[in-house]
Amino acid sequence: MAIASSLLFWLHLSALALGGAAVFGVPAVDFWLSGPGAGQESAGFALMKQLTTMGRAAYGVLIVTGPLIAWLRFGGFAGFNAWFDAKMVFVVLLLITMIAQAIFARRTAAGDAKARGMLRQLEIVNIAVLLLIVLCAVFAFN
Amino acid sequence: MVLFTSLLFWLHLMGLALGGAAAFGNPVVGRRLVATAPEGRPVLFSIAHGLSTVGKIGMGLLILTGLLMVWLRFGGPAGMTTWFWLKMVLLVLLLADIIYIAQVEKRAEAGDEKAFRTLAPLGMLGVVLLLGIVLSAVLAFG
Numbered sequence: 638m639a640i641a642s643s644l645l646f647w648l649h650l651s652a653l654a655l656g657g658a659a660v661f662g663v664p665a666v667d668f669w670l671s672g673p674g675a676g677q678e679s680a681g682f683a684l685m686k687q688l689t690t691m692g693r694a695a696y697g698v699l700i701v702t703g704p705l706i707a708w709l710r711f712g713g714f715a716g717f718n719a720w721f722d723a724k725m726v727f728v729v730l731l732l733i734t735m736i737a738q739a740i741f742a743r744r745t746a747a748g749d750a751k752a753r754g755m756l757r758q759l760e761i762v763n764i765a766v767l768l769l770i771v772l773c774a775v776f777a778f779n
Numbered sequence: 780m781v782l783f784t785s786l787l788f789w790l791h792l793m794g795l796a797l798g799g800a801a802a803f804g805n806p807v808v809g810r811r812l813v814a815t816a817p818e819g820r821p822v823l824f825s826i827a828h829g830l831s832t833v834g835k836i837g838m839g840l841l842i843l844t845g846l847l848m849v850w851l852r853f854g855g856p857a858g859m860t861t862w863f864w865l866k867m868v869l870l871v872l873l874l875a876d877i878i879y880i881a882q883v884e885k886r887a888e889a890g891d892e893k894a895f896r897t898l899a900p901l902g903m904l905g906v907v908l909l910l911g912i913v914l915s916a917v918l919a920f921g
Contacts, residue, residue: 647917651910653792654799658807661800661833669829677822680811684826687807768793775789 642709645702652698653771659692660767664760682746689738696735700728717777724773731766734759784851787844794840795913801834802909806902813899817890824888831881838877842870862919866912873908876901 663685666674670681707714714721738759744752808827812820849856856863880901886894 643917643921647910647914650792650795650913650917654795654909654913655803657796657799657837658803661797662804662830665800665804665829665833666826669826673825674822680819680822681826684808684811688804691803691807767796771792771796772789775785775792779785779788 638709642706645706645709648698649702649706652695652702656692656695656699656767659688659695660763662688663692664757664764667757667760686742689742693735696732703728720773720777724770724777727766727770727773731763731770734762734766738763780851784848787848787851790840791844791848794837794844797837798834798841798909800837801830802905804830805834806899806906809899809902812895821888824884827884831877834877838874860919862915866915866919869908869912869915873905873912876905876908880905 666681666685666688670678674681704714707717711717738756741752741756741759745756805827808823808830812823812827815823849859853859880898883894883897883901887898
């Protein structure tokens with residue numbers, strides 16, 4: 638059982654790294670598009686789409702392994718502190734921003750300049766939410 | 780001190796997510812590079828440089844916070860298990876891989892096709908090493 642929960646925790650942390658490719662990679666590509674990559678929108682957007690897909694896969698792995706670790710290591714969710722509850726709120730918030738990002742990405746692809754601005758703001762929000770999720774996790778389990 | 784080491788651990792995990800942006804993001808760029816004609820490659824190389832910069836910041840954070848935590852939480856590396864030392868070996872290998880990739884990338888950008896074809900396996904090696912580092916960290920620290 639200890640090996641199973643360690644392997645799950647490994648998958649959880651690996652998914653955090655994979656998610657980093659989307660949360661930090663997409664703004665990095667977007668930043669590049671607004672500077673040296675200006676005029677290379679098709680290449681930039683295609684990469685951002687692929688990185689976002691990786692981020693969704695990572696989110697899925699985190700959502701599956703998280704509860705499994707909670708049950709195997711801690712016997713369930715009872716007894717967790719307020720940091721854990723805060724983490725869950727931010728996890729839901731991240732899901733909402735990911736859905737909003739997908740909607741605004743589609744609008745941006747259709748040429749909506751306002752949606753493009755929203756997309757950039759959501760990239761920053763995603764970074765902030767990820768920072769808060771990890772911070773809450775550290776204080777909940779550390 | 781507990782608060783300080785918790786914040787260090789938070790930064791350590793954020794370093795992992797930043798590192799993931801390069802480790803998982805650059806192979807995505809690499810796949811596009813292979814499918815792109817030589818004249819279109821400079822654009823994609825500049826994106827790869829951007830992601831590598833994000834990854835280097837992550838790597839710096841991981842090394843700095845890792846060292847501080849080993850001393851502040853465990854009083855130094857004495858008494859660490861084999862998994863910890865395996866993690867250190869893999870970390871050195873990952874650093875060597877990152878340095879070598881930067882050199883090969885320069886040659887590939889200058890038009891060296893052999894160097895260009897070497898980039899993908901080196902990138903995949905980086906992913907494998909990162910996953911190995913995370914696995915040995917989980918088994919070393921629980």
